[in-house]
Amino acid sequence: MADSKYSMEDIVSLCKRRGFVYPGSEIYGGEAGLYDFGPYGVELLNNIKKAWWKANVQLKPNYVGLDSAMFKNPKVWDASGHTSGFSDPLAECKNCNARIRVDKELEKVGVTADEKMSEDELNKLFDENRDKIKCPNCGKKDFSNVKAFNLLVKSNLGDFTDTGERPVYLPGEACQGIYLNFKNITDTTRMQVPFGVAQIGKAFRNEISPRNFLFRTRELEQMDTQLFIRPNENKENYEKAKEDRWKWYLSLGVKEENLRWKQHENLVFYCKEAWDIEYNFPTWGFDEIEGIHDRTDYDLSQHQKFSGTDLTYTDPRVGDKYIPWVVETSAGTGRVFLAVLSDAYVEEEVNGEKRTVLKFKEELAPIKAVVSPLLRNKPELVEKAKEVFEKLSQDKMCEYDDNGNIGKRYRRADEIGVPKCITVDFQTLEDGTVTVRDRDTMEQVRVKIEEL
Ligand code: GAP
Secondary structure, eight states: OTTTTSOHHHHHHHHHHTTSEEETTGGGTOOTTOEEEOHHHHHHHHHHHHHHHIIIIITOTTEEEOOOOSOOOTHHHHHHTHHHHOEEEEEEBTTTOOEEEHHHHHHHTTOOOOTTOOHHHHHHHHHHHGGGOOOTTTOOOOBOOOEEEEOOOEEOTTOOSSSOSSOEEOOSSTTHHHHHTHHHHHHHSSOOSSEEEEEEEEEEOOOSSOBTTTTBOSEEEEEEEEEEEOTTOHHHHHHHHHHHHHHHHHHTTOOGGGEEEEEOSSOOTTOSEEEEEEEEETTTEEEEEEEEEEEETHHHHHHHHHHOOOOOEEOTTTOOEEOOEEEEEEEEHHHHHHHHHHHHEEEEEETTEEEEEEOOOTTTOSOSEEEEESOTTOHHHHHHHHHHHHHHTTTSOEEEOOSSOHHHHHHHHHHTTOSEEEEEOHHHHHHSEEEEEETTTOOEEEEEGGGO
16 A cells, blocks of 8 residues: 555545535535545646646647537447447346445455456356455345446436437547547647647546545546557557656655556557556555547548547658558546655654644645744734735635734645745844744754845
8 A cells, every 4th residue: 555554534534624626516415426626626626637647748748628518419429439339337236226336346255247248147147256246335245136337327308309319428538529629639739649648637437336435436537648550560559658757756755666567458449559547545455547449440431430530640741641550548537646645644743742744746736835823912013914915825725824823834735745945033023034944854944035
């Protein structure tokens, strides 16, 4: 586990206590698989997305960004294979009506269900192992037959029929908008194959059993890149994408010993090869945070077939025509958020007291500095501290805090991972210096206000 001293419960509790993540619709008793990011959570999430965008768009000359509409013509999901093939095997407990994900329950008893299995094949495999599988809710072993449960979430946008004849879907994966705009991008920009398109977008999945906090949710967000390449140039581009994505996690400060690769034996319908980057989560251990997929020409060929639009590309350098192949990287923002938080979480003892610290890299810290007057009842210190706060917050997310004593302010700042605490005291009024306390070493130095 990330650091076996801490559990996911410690992380969940800190997230709630300090305004990182709240259970969705909490005042109504909640709603499974949904969470809201609070004031510090949204800052951390935005910083992760900014770091990703910088690495994948700003620093890569052959990549461009996109923000496509979530709703799409429903035929898109027929072409992509989601209306027919995007399902999880579900069975219901006849005693308590709990729904189980059959592949996950089989996995627990050492049996692998291939993603491509038909409903009949799944039922056969389930029947062979029924005696080993207990309902996680009531412990009984009496289940219904297995049904392939489609994960797409339906809506009625633009459907005025009352009977739901033309369902439209919320995106099952964010990346489809990139394929739909492949032609637009090559027609309107100077991008030539090989080039990549990056997008951060929401996806929705009717997960049978949302679980593990932000890990498996029904509403999620994905940071995707799709690299369009010449046919058969996938091997080298795939290896490069893997290397590149691994390094990105290290650049965020995630400890390398908490990361590992896992190759997919059971491939989803669009994939020729798939590797996951896994993070060693507290409590349940290594699990997927990002997938790198060799999608070949599957997506563009399907969209060409279903839309009737010619998506062949004429290579201006070689002069030949082809449907480009795709190498995809896809990371869930919620999972990356949880990995970054788990990796930064530390409990220490300082002078006999427990201190909880989030040791984020400064780039990711939700708040970069807290500015305080030494005493809140001295107007001259308060005025000066507010002046310093105003100056610093022009460039960075800072907070002004004059609640409680200075020790309490430090503890509060540590718990949300603030790298520097700046205190204005009487000496400030004389020589224009303030104390700057470092989150990790807890050392304090005097710095001139102009040099902050
Ligand atoms: N376009 C490719 C795709 O959607 P995926 O492996 O299904 O591939 C990519 O998803 C990433 O999205 C995963 O590695 C994970 O980080 C995130 N993800 C998928 N399902 C999720 C869920 N139910 N809750 C949270 N994150 C999820």
